[in-house]
Amino acid sequence: MDILEEIVARKRIDLDHLKTVYTEHDIHREVEKLMDEGNSVASMRKALMQSKTGIIAEFKRRSPSKGWIKEDADASIIPLAYQQSGASALSILTDLPYFGGKDKDIRMARQSGVTLPVLYKNFIIDEYQLFEARLCGASAVLLIAACLKKDECKTLLYMAHQLGLEVLLEMHNEAETEYADLQPDLCGINNRNLGTFHTDVQNSFLLASRLPKDACRVSESGLKDAATLEALRLAGYNGFLMGERFMKEANPGEALKEFIV
Incomplete structure (x- = not known):
């Protein structure tokens, strides 16, 4: 079993x-209430297509390959600092066992003033996880081709x-680029x-x-x-997801600002 399968x-x-x-009925009811109140979220596709930098700054405490990057990282401070330093959008890890994240991190970022x-x-x-994402204040979700059959991906995207x-559909080899015909937002x-x-x-x-000509393209990982x-x-890329490049620094927001300059 490789790490992804694990x-x-x-x-x-x-x-x-x-x-x-927290049953499916409970979370569905909470999200329905949220949507009835007209609570909407900003478009990541639009933000990237209109941005000069296209940087998606990532809030990440750890990874399976690197271990802890910034164990005490505060979600009420760093995401807002990214915003103030010129990020076009944010990515926040919400997996706890392997990345040290949780849904609460997005809520904290929103409460701190992240728009x-x-x-x-x-x-x-x-699908339960999509409701979790909507409830905590996310704008888009990540669907990973390597984790899903194409019909499963289609259902989750819908x-x-x-x-x-919105959906950022992640692919990492030629075979997986066939998923792009599902027309994800990114x-x-x-x-x-x-x-x-x-x-x-x-x-x-x-x-x-291998990607559609009109796609909003995002390059992820290893960008320094x-x-x-x-x-x-x-x-042809519009967005650039960068996490460790900034999170390993003492002040991630300042590191982003210096990178953009």
């Missing part, structure tokens, strides 16, 4: 337990849209193999031509310098 197996167990504590689009970054395999959420190419954690930015360049972002922009 994560998904653990996710199924955790979801089964969570549904006994940018926020990606609910988790390993989504069940439900996300019903809840007013097409992501992950430069990191989620099974082995080998990272190669060339992956984004190699797969660019402005020259790489500029080359990817010329290759």
Whole structure:
């Protein structure tokens, strides 16, 4: 079992337990109430397509491959600092066992004043998680082709849209780019193999031509310098998801500001 299979197996167990504590009926009712109140979220696709930098700054405490990056990271401080420093959008990890995140981190970011689009970054395999994302204040959700059969992905994408959420569909090899014909709001190419954690930015360049011409393209993982972002922009990318590059610094918001300058 590689790490992705391990994560998904653990996710199924955790979801089964969570549904006994906070039932599907309960969470559906809460989200329906939220939507009846007219609570809407900002479009990540629009933000990236109109942005000059396209940086999706990620709030991440740890990863399976690197361990703890910033164990005491405060979700009420760093995401807002990212916003103030020029991020186009945010990504917030909400997986606890492997990434040290939780839904509360998005709520804290929103309560601190974050108005940018926020990606609910988790390993989504069940509609229940879409309701979790909507309830905590996310704008978009991540669907990972490697975790889902194409028909499962199609069903989750449809439900996300019903809840007013956009979808960043993540692919990392040529076979998975077939999922792009599901017409997600954003097409992501992950430069990191989620099974082995080998990272190669060339992956984004190699797969660019496999994406629809009108797609909002996002390159993920291993992005460290402005020259790489500029080359990817010329290759047709609109968004650049960057986490460790900033989170490993003492002041992630300041590190982002310096990077943009």
